[in-house]
Amino acid sequence: DITTIFKSVYFLLLNLHTFLPTLALFLFSACLCLCPLLFSHLVRPLRSWCLSSIQAHDADRETEGEDRPHTPSYLRPPVAGRAQSDSGSEPSLPHSRSVEFDLTSPVSPSRPKSPWGRFDPYDNNEDQDKEYVGFATLPNQVHRKSVKKGFDFTLMVAGESGLGKSTLVNSLFLTDLYKDRKLLNAEERITQTVEITKHTVDIEEKGVKLKLTIVDTPGFGDAVNNTECWKSVADYIDQQFEQYFRDESGLNRKNIQDNRVHCCLYFISPFGHGLRPLDVEFMKALHEKVNIVPVLAKADTLTPSEVKKKKIKIREEIEQYGIKIYQFPDCDSDEDEEFKQQDLELKESIPFAVIGSNTVVEAKGKRVRGRLYPWGIVEVENSAHCDFVKLRNMLVRTHMQDLKDVTRETHYENYRAQCIQSMTRMVVKERNRNKLTRESGTDFPIPVVPGVSESETEKLIREKDEEVRHADHELESHHQHDHDHDHVSDHNSDHHEHSDPHPDPEPPLHQLEDEAL
Ligand code: GDP
Numbered sequence: 001d002i003t004t005i006f007k008s009v010y011f012l013l014l015n016l017h018t019f020l021p022t023l024a025l026f027l028f029s030a031c032l033c034l035c036p037l038l039f040s041h042l043v044r045p046l047r048s049w050c051l052s053s054i055q056a057h058d059a060d061r062e063t064e065g066e067d068r069p070h071t072p073s074y075l076r077p078p079v080a081g082r083a084q085s086d087s088g089s090e091p092s093l094p095h096s097r098s099v100e101f102d103l104t105s106p107v108s109p110s111r112p113k114s115p116w117g118r119f120d121p122y123d124n125n126e127d128q129d130k131e132y133v134g135f136a137t138l139p140n141q142v143h144r145k146s147v148k149k150g151f152d153f154t155l156m157v158a159g160e161s162g163l164g165k166s167t168l169v170n171s172l173f174l175t176d177l178y179k180d181r182k183l184l185n186a187e188e189r190i191t192q193t194v195e196i197t198k199h200t201v202d203i204e205e206k207g208v209k210l211k212l213t214i215v216d217t218p219g220f221g222d223a224v225n226n227t228e229c230w231k232s233v234a235d236y237i238d239q240q241f242e243q244y245f246r247d248e249s250g251l252n253r254k255n256i257q258d259n260r261v262h263c264c265l266y267f268i269s270p271f272g273h274g275l276r277p278l279d280v281e282f283m284k285a286l287h288e289k290v291n292i293v294p295v296l297a298k299a300d301t302l303t304p305s306e307v308k309k310k311k312i313k314i315r316e317e318i319e320q321y322g323i324k325i326y327q328f329p330d331c332d333s334d335e336d337e338e339f340k341q342q343d344l345e346l347k348e349s350i351p352f353a354v355i356g357s358n359t360v361v362e363a364k365g366k367r368v369r370g371r372l373y374p375w376g377i378v379e380v381e382n383s384a385h386c387d388f389v390k391l392r393n394m395l396v397r398t399h400m401q402d403l404k405d406v407t408r409e410t411h412y413e414n415y416r417a418q419c420i421q422s423m424t425r426m427v428v429k430e431r432n433r434n435k436l437t438r439e440s441g442t443d444f445p446i447p448v449v450p451g452v453s454e455s456e457t458e459k460l461i462r463e464k465d466e467e468v469r470h471a472d473h474e475l476e477s478h479h480q481h482d483h484d485h486d487h488v489s490d491h492n493s494d495h496h497e498h499s500d501p502h503p504d505p506e507p508p509l510h511q512l513e514d515e516a517l
Contacts, residue, residue, distance in 0.1 A: 353386050
């Protein structure tokens with residue numbers, strides 16, 4: 001009855017502390033038994049439902065032209081012509097194109113866990129269930145390989161001496177590349193010819209190695225007579241192309257050293273009225289060999305309005321003389337407005353007005369790279385003072401790869417095409433000459449036996465000549481012998497009318513020649 005029940009409950013409650021461990025054990029065991037059931041019937045369906053809805057959402061977003069939210073930024077393809085903001089923040093990337101997948105394709109079999117999983121940002125349990133083959137990691141593989149190999153870049157600086165070339169290079173790469181530079185006096189410079197000097201430094205930043213080569217042209221424009229002083233610079237560029245062409249056509253093409261000049265910073269004096277004849281001559285002679293980036297040197301000697309006017313004048317003259325300087329790649333029409341604005345600013349900065357300094361000064365409590373004047377401080381890295389940061393960003397952060405691509409695809413290709421054309425012309429000329437001499441019968445070309453070196457060919461020819469001469473001699477003596485024999489036979493026949501009815505038949509002449517040969 002009810003009283004007994006109450007009594008039992010009362011008794012249980014009073015002795016709860018003794019039953020508690022047993023109760024806990026019972027509950028724990030029950031949970032353990034129920035967990036797999038719960039997982040298979042509740043958590044799994046819920047999880048699958050969540051994943052499919054996320055996938056559907058992603059697909060919707062991709063068709064609308066948005067990036068996958070979980071795609072790491074370093075896996076997105078680089079975009080030519082993308083400029084970066086001065087603050088150095090990573091620029092926003094263009095919208096990815098929607099990709100159509102074949103929905104009828106079979107579901108990929110479940111993959112075994114890759115030992116390279118640590119290099120695969122998608123190799124997690126979540127992605128195991130999806131249709132995932134793994135080629136999404138291709139950019140990552142390229143990235144890793146390039147970082148391991150390292151990068152190289154060759155920059156040439158040209159322009160009249162004293163315009164601040166070495167100071168600017170040191171400021172750009174925060175190095176001292178001109179430690180051993182010897183400056184010539186005026187007398188020595190009168191007859192000085194243009195020299196080409198090369199400085200190479202290995203720089204490393206956040207694990208990325210860059211082999212930087214600076215090619216300087218001391219003596220350019222220094223002599224009294226500067227006619228064709230650009231020639232040695234043009235020859236140097238051609239020599240690098242030639243070397244590359246030879247290496248590329250050789251047997252061992254694995255470790256070719258690329259010394260081709262990727263960019264030439266041409267320094268324009270701030271003191272003249274636009275371009276000088278020498279500037280025009282230089283740029284016209286080299287614009288089809290190298291990417292020319294004109295810079296307006298020592299911009300701190302000009303007021304902002306003077307800089308503006310000079311830039312416009314120089315741009316007009318470049319156009320007027322048909323000089324083809326390096327063209328920044330056009331940005332796509334679907335880029336965002338901010339990016340288009342940056343691109344336009346970069347194009348309008350040509351020629352970059354630069355200031356160089358190797359000293360650090362204190363400005364507004366901060367230590368900055370700049371030049372200290374009695375009336376104030378000019379800061380090299382201040383965008384309001386000059387275009388130094390724009391130039392550095394363009395050279396290093398945004399357009400280095402494009403400069404290399406244009407060198408390879410346009411300038412080197414031009415050189416290569418010219419080279420092959422002139423080689424073909426030479427071969428045709430030589431062949432025609434040989435044909436003529438063969439026809440005239442005076443001189444036979446020496447055939448080159450493939451796979452046999454020249455000296456061996458000559459030896460073979462000499463041996464053959466010797467054999468032919470020997471055969472001729474034998475042939476002659478044979479004739480002589482026959483003649484004598486005939487003579488004797490005639491003579492004998494006079495006395496013996498019945499001589500041998502079957503004399504040795506004479507071998508035909510062509511057989512003898514064949515044998516000799
Ligand atoms: P380079 O012969 O073209 O390599 O010129 P240098 O770098 O040796 O510079 C020649 C002189 O110009 C040195 O006294 C530098 O301090 C000075 N100089 C370099 N850059 C600038 C600049 O941006 N503005 C001014 N005012 N002087 C500079």
